[in-house]
Amino acid sequence: MLIHFIHPGSAYLPELAAYGDFLAALGHSAQVHSRPASVPADAVICWWMCGRVPHDAARRLSHAFHIHEYASASVPPWPKVKDRAKRALQPVPQYRLFQNTWVRDRLGFSDGVPYEFRDMGVEPSFLAPCARRAAPEFDGVYLGDMQRLRQFVPLLTALQQAGQRTLLIGEPPVDLCKTLHTLGHVTGRVPHGQVPTLLRRARYGLNLVPDQLPYSQQTSTKLIEYCAAGLPVVSTDYDWVRAFEARHGARFAYLPIPDMAGCVVPDVSTLAWPRVLERLALWRRLGLCP
Structure with a gap:
């Protein structure tokens, strides 16, 4: 199985390397994309490091299983406005990951999508x-x-x-x-x-x-x-x-x-x-x- 991770931002995310190593140990693989357009049309699993998820990309890849991961709530300026925008405007995925309960509560999704927590680790x-x-x-x-x-x-x-x-x-x-x-x-x-x-x-x-x-x-x-x-x-x-x-x-x-x-x-x-x-x-x- 190939999992496509989409990370269009510039932030350093050590978890991407950790995911790749973990999946390789299970006999699977990971590919990281800086642009949603580079994800192939036949992708089976799309893992978004949120960020904003473009609706056109979600529609193009609507057959895939989508995971939205929130390692952080929005940062200043206007963090509450940004979090409300994510809650109102993000496409609905099949699964969500949050860093902790505070991040989940701050974002405030109430659409019944399954979720769990994944805290930070260390190499x-x-x-x-x-x-x-x-x-x-x-x-x-x-x-x-x-x-x-x-x-x-x-x-x-x-x-x-x-x-x-x-x-x-x-x-x-x-x-x-x-x-x-x-x-x-x-x-x-x-x-x-x-x-x-x-x-x-x-x-x-x-x-x-x-x-x-x-x-x-x-x-x-x-x-x-x-x-x-x-x-x-x-x-x-x-x-x-x-x-x-x-x-x-x-x-x-x-x-x-x-x-x-x-x-x-x-x-x-x-x-x-x-x-x-x-x-x-x-x-x-x-x-x-x-």
Whole structure:
């Protein structure tokens, strides 16, 4: 069976590689499309990483089994308007996936379409044992979307003034590039397979997430990756991180004055992508596994 994943956006989605690996292990395959028009007319399963699903594409592929996956609710500006538009205007699929109950409730679909939840996972390579450096080169490390660092420039400045060395993994936006290069060591874009080694060059992971919807209710992939790499976590304080901490028996340090003396790094091996994906009932619905 060939499953066609449609992802017309620019966001990096590690789950696409995880889906491909998982399906290959089952004897099936995946193809990722950046344009709906490239999906062949005889496609049997169309898996949309929503986004807007064009009605003309849904009509052209009406014979296929359609899955709409919502890994996030809409982000500012006008997030509630965008979510209402999705609820009112999206074609109706045969199945939906949501990251969690908050995302489902926020989108508010009430058409009876079957659904389930699929949270974020972590690449198994992050969990592989690896010797830590006796003396890490950096104090903190930040991994992820650097657009979101705009509101945290004062915090990074304070860390620098306190003598903290920060490693920033990713590609900064053009208008932030000069600023971030003065506040930390910026790697630029790196292959995902190199990230675990880079993380272990620091003493702790920085989970900088604004206490703002939808971010405050959605999974922080970077935090899971810090934990998988064995790093203590220093975080901003918001609802999801507190719930994760309690659920996994973790203990994090919170800004603005983090106390790292009692940090506990949780075991997140159950969040490795193969284990996250094997729990989906959807595979049996599609007849891809017993």
